[in-house]
Amino acid sequence: MAETREKLVDVKNLKKYFPLKNSMFKKGNQVVKAVDDVSFHIYKGETFGLVGESGCGKSTLGRTLNRLYDPTAGEICFDGNDIASLNNKQLQPYRKRIQMIFQDPYSSLNPYMTVEEIIDEPLEIHTRLSKGERKKIILDILEKVGLKKEDMEKFPHEFSGGQRQRIGIARALSTNPDFIICDEAISALDVSIQAQVINMLEDLQKELNLTYLFVAHDLSMVRHISDRIGVMYLGKMVEISKSDELYAKPLHPYTQALLSAIPIPDPIKAQNSKREIITGELPSPIEMEKGCRFRARCPFAKPICAEVDPTLKEVEDGHFVACHLY
Numbered sequence: 001m002a003e004t005r006e007k008l009v010d011v012k013n014l015k016k017y018f019p020l021k022n023s024m025f026k027k028g029n030q031v032v033k034a035v036d037d038v039s040f041h042i043y044k045g046e047t048f049g050l051v052g053e054s055g056c057g058k059s060t061l062g063r064t065l066n067r068l069y070d071p072t073a074g075e076i077c078f079d080g081n082d083i084a085s086l087n088n089k090q091l092q093p094y095r096k097r098i099q100m101i102f103q104d105p106y107s108s109l110n111p112y113m114t115v116e117e118i119i120d121e122p123l124e125i126h127t128r129l130s131k132g133e134r135k136k137i138i139l140d141i142l143e144k145v146g147l148k149k150e151d152m153e154k155f156p157h158e159f160s161g162g163q164r165q166r167i168g169i170a171r172a173l174s175t176n177p178d179f180i181i182c183d184e185a186i187s188a189l190d191v192s193i194q195a196q197v198i199n200m201l202e203d204l205q206k207e208l209n210l211t212y213l214f215v216a217h218d219l220s221m222v223r224h225i226s227d228r229i230g231v232m233y234l235g236k237m238v239e240i241s242k243s244d245e246l247y248a249k250p251l252h253p254y255t256q257a258l259l260s261a262i263p264i265p266d267p268i269k270a271q272n273s274k275r276e277i278i279t280g281e282l283p284s285p286i287e288m289e290k291g292c293r294f295r296a297r298c299p300f301a302k303p304i305c306a307e308v309d310p311t312l313k314e315v316e317d318g319h320f321v322a323c324h325l326y
């Protein structure tokens with residue numbers, strides 16, 4: 001039963017606002033509410049998928065969780081300890097336990113460092129191991145991610161995109177983390193390479209007992225790897241559900257629209273199926289009016305939607321939705 005499982009990450013009412021610099025046209029203390037009162041948790045050993053349109057706050061949420069950003073408000077409990085307001089020194093033991101893999105390994109890997117140096121860097125920072133001991137670990141990790149011993153001496157530009165992502169994964173694994181945030185980690189790769197990297201991440205998860213937050217803007221990409229999925233819209237979590245259930249029975253009109261935007265490979269099925277097209281502009285996360293943020297684009301909006309911001313409620317076992325229709 002999900003409820004009895006131990007939580008590795010437990011986020012409560014997390015907010016991350018970015019102050020907006022005053023422009024010629026607007027004055028005052030305006031903020032971008034990139035993450036606005038988000039609560040959710042991730043169980044140990046689970047993969048939690050996070051989806052939503054570009055700009056909805058997925059990367060900001062990931063970067064706030066691993067404390068690249070200071071939260072504006074809220075709690076981030078990691079393995080039972082709130083790390084939301086820890087300073088840099090206090091964060092040290094957590095830095096090695098929480099790692100990140102980025103979309104574009106080419107820009108996240110230093111082009112002037114060899115693969116060995118790239119993987120060694122976090123080991124040098126976070127451990128007191130000797131050079132020989134670290135080398136043993138590096139060789140072991142290279143094998144885990146399917147790279148060869150000879151690759152240690154090479155530079156990032158000597159690899160293909162998929163191989164470079166393997167280097168990024170090796171670097172993230174080097175400190176023996178518990179939690180890995182994969183921010184669009186496979187989005188830039190060819191479809192065939194995506195499958196290889198996903199399979200590898202799944203194997204590594206089992207072998208090393210890892211917990212993943214898997215961020216993607218595309219719902220089709222997170223389906224198979226995720227145990228549960230959270231859907232974000234303009235800084236808010238609007239739906240959380242087990243992966244299969246979300247696809248079988250999406251509740252939020254926004255999730256329904258996102259799902260119907262996935263291309264259907266079967267042309268006959270595609271002809272007969274009704275596709276919901278999201279209409280209306282994506283509102284700005286700066287000028288937030290009261291009420292539901294999706295209402296301007298929602299075909300089912302009711303008067304209450306303009307008045308009250310809906311909160312997440314559990315409408316079925318483990319299936320949460322923030323919508324006045326339920």
Ligand SMILES: Nc1ncnc2c1ncn2[C@@H]1O[C@H](COP(=O)(O)OP(=O)(O)OP(=O)(O)O)[C@@H](O)[C@H]1O
Nearest residue numbers: 018032034053054055056057058059060061217285
């Ligand atoms: N460092 C920053 N300073 C100011 N605003 C920011 C900053 N980072 C993000 N934002 C704003 O916060 C909002 C959320 O951005 P974020 O990058 O988290 O979205 P995302 O869901 O990851 O999008 P994508 O799918 O394109 O990666 C956007 O409106 C963005 O402009």
Ligand SMILES: [Mg+2]
Nearest residue numbers: 058059060183
């Ligand atoms: Mg992003």
